[in-house]
Amino acid sequence: MCDFKKLKKILFRIDPETAHNMTEMAVRFAQGMPFILPLLKRRYSVSSESLTQTIFGRKFSNPVGLSAGFDKNATMIRGMSALGFGFVEVGTVTPLPQEGNPRPRLFRFPEYESLQNAMGFNNDGMESVLKRMERIYPASVPVGVNIGKNKATPQEEAIKDYQTLINAFKDLCDYLVINISSPNTPQLRDLQNERFIADLFKTAGQVTSRPIFLKIAPDMDNAAAVSLCSTAVEHGASGIIAANTSTDYSLLPGAREFGGISGKAIREKNFAIFDSIAGELYGKTILISAGGIDSGKEAYRRFKAGASLVQIYSAMIFHGPALVGKINKELLELMERDGVKNIADIIGIERR
Numbered sequence: 001m002c003d004f005k006k007l008k009k010i011l012f013r014i015d016p017e018t019a020h021n022m023t024e025m026a027v028r029f030a031q032g033m034p035f036i037l038p039l040l041k042r043r044y045s046v047s048s049e050s051l052t053q054t055i056f057g058r059k060f061s062n063p064v065g066l067s068a069g070f071d072k073n074a075t076m077i078r079g080m081s082a083l084g085f086g087f088v089e090v091g092t093v094t095p096l097p098q099e100g101n102p103r104p105r106l107f108r109f110p111e112y113e114s115l116q117n118a119m120g121f122n123n124d125g126m127e128s129v130l131k132r133m134e135r136i137y138p139a140s141v142p143v144g145v146n147i148g149k150n151k152a153t154p155q156e157e158a159i160k161d162y163q164t165l166i167n168a169f170k171d172l173c174d175y176l177v178i179n180i181s182s183p184n185t186p187q188l189r190d191l192q193n194e195r196f197i198a199d200l201f202k203t204a205g206q207v208t209s210r211p212i213f214l215k216i217a218p219d220m221d222n223a224a225a226v227s228l229c230s231t232a233v234e235h236g237a238s239g240i241i242a243a244n245t246s247t248d249y250s251l252l253p254g255a256r257e258f259g260g261i262s263g264k265a266i267r268e269k270n271f272a273i274f275d276s277i278a279g280e281l282y283g284k285t286i287l288i289s290a291g292g293i294d295s296g297k298e299a300y301r302r303f304k305a306g307a308s309l310v311q312i313y314s315a316m317i318f319h320g321p322a323l324v325g326k327i328n329k330e331l332l333e334l335m336e337r338d339g340v341k342n343i344a345d346i347i348g349i350e351r352r
Helices: 004-011 016-031 036-044 077-082 126-136 155-169 194-207 222-234 264-281 296-305 314-319 323-338
Strands: 053-055 058-060 064-066 087-093 106-109 114-117 143-147 175-179 212-216 239-242 260-263 286-290 309-312
Touching (some): 004 016, 016 036, 016 077, 016 106, 036 077, 077 087, 087 126, 114 264, 114 314, 126 143, 155 194, 175 194, 194 212, 194 222, 212 222, 222 239, 239 264, 260 264, 260 314, 264 286, 264 296, 296 309, 296 323, 309 314, 314 323
Parallel strands (some): 064 087, 064 309, 212 239, 239 286
Antiparallel strands (some): 053 058, 106 114, 114 260
16 A cells, blocks of 8 residues: 555645546546455454444444545545445536536645635536446445536526436435535525525425435524524425535635635634534434544544534545544544443533
8 A cells, every 4th residue: 555645745746636536546446456445445444333323224334424525426435435434425416517617626725734626516417427326326335415506507497406316316325415505606505595495305305205415505604504404404304414615715824715615724614503503403303514524533523512424525635545544543532531332422412
């Protein structure tokens, strides 16, 4: 296995999106070699019944998942599972293929362990992703599909895009995620209103019994976010993912005035909005926390605040593939310190 510190020096000399594409090629190559994935699993996976949970009828071997955005087209699910992720979320997928925004559209800030992206839902489209999901589903880990509207779809027809995607993937994933919180599709965040959310989840409930989550932006007023999430749950949402990337450019020195920030720079902002939502909805729905999680300590804080699961992406770019195992090992150490037998026992402990 290669030394990530040495590999990182090489990759960080390359344009970030090109480096990502190279990483995807390497993962796909590894998936084609039967002996490589077991080697990766032995090196990076952490196995312990103490980390295992059953959520919406599906077993999660550990609570650390891959956020949407890394595996946009469902090409790396088996590889990410071998790296130790407890679940994988693919996408964002749109009904039709789209190229996304002009390049460059992905930027690293190594000194702040943060990224900024203006990708714009670049993906192969629903039909291509469906074919890949048909070949791999059910997978060795739970798989979610994050869905969004096409850029060219008018606002008044946005609900049709989501209906099309829900109907397409309803039997080929373990859960779905409604993404109306990316800052990189014009006017998408305008759909973060209670009327649209109520209509969408009522319609979705007539199409599938699969769990469907709402992913929100961290830049909403906390009270508005709580109200929106409550509306989603009232009308059938199975859970909330808080939160997406941020457009608060004051958080990251040198940030561009477009796109969304992720990584360590948004840690406290994303925790704050998650904490507000959990204060209202913990015990009423499933909560997933994302944004700025790079250690077992930070994940543990999210669990105590009410998260059943956490997701990472940006931190892996800076810390490498061993990060997932490191987080899980640190969780086990913290649980042992506190006399906790199973991760479920710590979830929401600050709200009981």
